[in-house]
Amino acid sequence: MNWYVVYTKPKWEKKVADKLKELGIECYCPLVTQIKQWSDRKKKIEVPLFNSYVFVQLTDVERNSVFQVAGVVRYLFWLGKPAIVKDEEIEAIKTSLKAPNISDVTVSSIQVGDRIKLESGAFSNQSAIVQEVSNNYYILVLETLGCILKIKYK
Structure with a gap:
């Protein structure tokens, strides 16, 4: 069985x-604990590591069963086919989230104005500022x- 997004x-x-678990569908929604601050208090809450994504493990024949659940929009596609996530990648996410020193994890994309450090190639170890991001x-x-x-x- 494959993992889909x-x-x-x-x-x-x-x-x-x-809801997917109630239907008997194997799924994984990685959560991280964050401290949120309101005007009168702080509170630890669990938020998804990946916004708007849940991993499901199904056979090809069972793939349409996820649409019985309210809130499911579609599958994530890669090159015209539903994206498949390897078991090793799911295990790597689970393992990294169990590490004791993770307190706040965010996943973000590179945006204009970000300062980055090039890690490989002819300009490795050079600092750069992102001026433009295209497709x-x-x-x-x-x-x-x-x-x-x-x-x-x-």
Whole structure:
């Protein structure tokens, strides 16, 4: 059986995971504990690691059964087919979340104005500022070298 990624309505991840478990569908919604502060108090709450995503383990024939649950929008697709997540990747997520020193984890994308450090290639260990983000490339400003770098990705 493969692990698939189900896209949910915003803030419905835990509800969808609970309903899928009630239907007998193997699912995984990785949660992290965060401290939220309101004007009068602080509180620890569990929030999904990946917003609007729940992992489900099903056979190809059972794939449509997830749509019985309110809050499920669609499957995440990669190259025209439902995205498949390897068992090792699910285990890696579970293992990393069990590590004792994780207190606050966020997953975010690179945005204009971010300062990043290049880790490989001809410009490794160089600091850069993201000037532009496109569907196919990033444009980075390397201040120490006084140049602009265009990085294509697929």
